Amino acid sequence: MPTTRREVLLSTGALAGTSLLTGREAVSQQSDPLEEEVAAALNVWDFKKIAQQRLDQASWDFITGAAGDEISMRWNREAYDRIRLEPNVLVDVSGIDTRTRLFGQEIPFPILVSPSGGHSRSHPDGELATARGAGQAQAIMAVSTLSSKPIEELARVATQSLWFQLYMIRDRGLTREIVERAEAAGCKAICITVDTPVTGARNREQRAGRRRRQGSQTPRALPPHLTGYKRPESVEGAIFSTTLDPSITWKEINWVRSFARVPVLIKGVLNPADAQRAVQEGISGIIVSNHGGRNLDTVPATIDALPRIADQVAGRFPILIDSGIRRGTDILKAVALGANAVMIGRPTLYGLASAGPEGVSRVIEILRHELEMAMALTGRTSLSQIDRSVLWQG
Numbered sequence: 001m002p003t004t005r006r007e008v009l010l011s012t013g014a015l016a017g018t019s020l021l022t023g024r025e026a027v028s029q030q031s032d033p034l035e036e037e038v039a040a041a042l043n044v045w046d047f048k049k050i051a052q053q054r055l056d057q058a059s060w061d062f063i064t065g066a067a068g069d070e071i072s073m074r075w076n077r078e079a080y081d082r083i084r085l086e087p088n089v090l091v092d093v094s095g096i097d098t099r100t101r102l103f104g105q106e107i108p109f110p111i112l113v114s115p116s117g118g119h120s121r122s123h124p125d126g127e128l129a130t131a132r133g134a135g136q137a138q139a140i141m142a143v144s145t146l147s148s149k150p151i152e153e154l155a156r157v158a159t160q161s162l163w164f165q166l167y168m169i170r171d172r173g174l175t176r177e178i179v180e181r182a183e184a185a186g187c188k189a190i191c192i193t194v195d196t197p198v199t200g201a202r203n204r205e206q207r208a209g210r211r212r213r214q215g216s217q218t219p220r221a222l223p224p225h226l227t228g229y230k231r232p233e234s235v236e237g238a239i240f241s242t243t244l245d246p247s248i249t250w251k252e253i254n255w256v257r258s259f260a261r262v263p264v265l266i267k268g269v270l271n272p273a274d275a276q277r278a279v280q281e282g283i284s285g286i287i288v289s290n291h292g293g294r295n296l297d298t299v300p301a302t303i304d305a306l307p308r309i310a311d312q313v314a315g316r317f318p319i320l321i322d323s324g325i326r327r328g329t330d331i332l333k334a335v336a337l338g339a340n341a342v343m344i345g346r347p348t349l350y351g352l353a354s355a356g357p358e359g360v361s362r363v364i365e366i367l368r369h370e371l372e373m374a375m376a377l378t379g380r381t382s383l384s385q386i387d388r389s390v391l392w393q394g
């Protein structure tokens, strides 16, 4: 592993003669006006600032927007900031071990890439660049049903495991086909997103979409996994999507489980009763998520929802969490409150928009190193030592 900052930058290509991208075109590093900022970026927030300069307004709004008054998105951050740490000193922390296991696979650190659609808005290579970056950083990437690149292409460039995120669509035959394609491509888990029977009132995204439609006659093409899907002309009720199936229940989750050959998780759980039901149904795991605040506004921050869910699950299956994670200390807090691993959504996209695969890998590596620092500074040398005793009580 690189040890100095310069070595890190060289290893990730930030100082080497790699190509960086701006808007839709690649420009050589020599003429990249943001080259120095990319090289100097130290944390997720630095990458966010660079991403904003790289992206057009519509793509920026798509990535950073949330639902309603974006209150849950704000709470996701505020809740992490509110939690204080209670360190132990004079512990030998000369060896920090962040390894863990998920569904039989050992991973070097508990950070995965959350599924998100449309990475080609952030980078011309879309999810191919994300998969390369995640691979470089040794992180599992969950690929969205709405990915702008098909799973088979991603599997060809991935050097780490891929998971697949499933949206149940109105066409069950195609839904099954998508799962089978993901498995054939080698995906190691299926995460069914259950918090989106309809999308939230994403006003920023809606405005960006309206502007795009005004400027273009051609309707946006369906993402590759949905090729061949015959959208109904219209559906009953203004809030429903022509693609997402709003009728799904536990029955449909069990239908997927009846033919899936890999672990099936559900993504988007906030209620301990739903977590309890997932245990009873025999689901393989859950992702505590509020979709980064993009669906139901004013639900709590996921880190606030986690403790009751963890109590309910009591270690019977892995719990992952996303929404709002931006620092290594956030990961430590999530593990302390019962998560086996965390997932990062927007931070990956900030890295992707800023510097392609190198940006993705650097964001993940930064969070990994921040987690290691947080562990050393709290006197915890392995993930199993991180529990609620690391949180300031009172």
Ligand SMILES: Cc1cc2nc3c(=O)[nH]c(=O)nc-3n(C[C@H](O)[C@H](O)[C@H](O)COP(=O)(O)O)c2cc1C
Pocket (backbone or CB within 6 Å): 062, 063, 064, 076, 114, 115, 116, 117, 144, 145, 146, 165, 193, 267, 289, 290, 291, 292, 293, 294, 322, 323, 324, 325, 343, 344, 345, 346, 347
């Ligand atoms: C631009 C964007 C697109 C997303 N697309 C999907 C998707 O296709 N499927 C899904 O389950 N979640 C999707 N999500 C939600 C993420 O998986 C994740 O839950 C969320 O981004 C986590 O919050 P964070 O961005 O604060 O890390 C998307 C999020 C963003 C920002």
